Amino acid sequence: MSKPMNDSKTRTSFAALSALMAILFLSSCGPKAFVKGQYDDVNRENLLNDQWSETDMQVVVKALVDSMVAHPSIANAKTPPVLMVTKLQNKTSEHIDTQSIMDMVRVELTNSGKVAFIDKEARQDVSDEYDYQNTGMVSEESKKGPGGQTGADFIVNGRLDSIVQEVGKDKSVYYKLTLNLTNLKTTVITWTNQKQIRKTFKKKTIGL
């Protein structure tokens, strides 16, 4: 029985052949997609990538809302103050939906029961509806008409900053959310606080 591997020429050509086949087979085999999902606890810490995550949003909003509600101007108010949410300025280097953060602030504050909010986004729709109600189509008793809206007492605004440090395989991302509660009449900042978080990352191979 002949032994094919004994011949050096055969051996080298077989080695070259197997190397070539290996390279060809190293390309992916078949299409891939994300399937078979399962529900996950929203309050679980989730830092899947190095971007702003929902856990960051939950942590900063909770800290600042707790701080605001504990402040004497809200906690010791005789009637619930009326607040209005304006802009959260994004000064980070990521495209973060700041409206989403302010929505969460508004929800958490409303759920605390200590404050009330007026709806700034609905103003155009409300104005259109007033115009319609005044056309004569709507009964007099149920007309809402202009002149009945509540004026806000305070404005809530803020800024989100970040500092990113990246050297070689290490990266640290620092966020700071600052919120202000400004008196609408006097523009005095009644309450202001910040929440800082820092995340560190290591560069790893992402398996495909």
Place this chain on the structure above:
Amino acid sequence: MKTRSTFFSKFLSKGRSCVFLCLALSSCATYQNKVHDSRLLLEQGQYEQAIEKLKPLAEKADGDQLVYLLDYATALQMSGRYDESNRAFLKADQLSEALDYHSVTRITGAALTGEEAVQYKGDTFERTFINAFLALNFLQMGKLDDALVEARRINEKYLKLRGEDKKSYELNPFAKYLSALIWEADQKWDDAYIAYQRSLQVRSIDSQSSRRSYSLS
């Protein structure tokens, strides 16, 4: 005594031709071949047809997706579809960050088969150009805040590349200059001044050391 079995010699001859056929087919259509028609259409101003041709190439998730994605995003930008162009550019940005490595397998493969086997990673300055194009799109859409985010990204990449001691053209002075314009549009004079100064510094190092002009065309 036979030094080679007949079965093995048959396998080699058949296998060899089969393998070479596979290799020939895989490197048959190069990047230039695939985008040639689209490039002509773009030059002639027929953006929609060019986009249609580039779309399947850009969506195929293989090793060279980045280069086709960049062409697709630029074609969308030329046709005025800034929002879609940005989505493609953002994906390209993520991809270029993930592909910032050297695949030993592919480089070895490239030595045997051809340069096509190596994934397209994008040049260092090209990766910053992605952010510059994103900023231009956001400015066209009137979104100054998003353009500012891209200016900050450009700055981050500039600092990282400067830390890695890259050549001056790789620091992308155009992107730095663009970020200065965006800062100025936001009336942040200090940041604009610093960015203008840095882009000038990078530019003058280049002309001093290599006497090659870095053309912006």
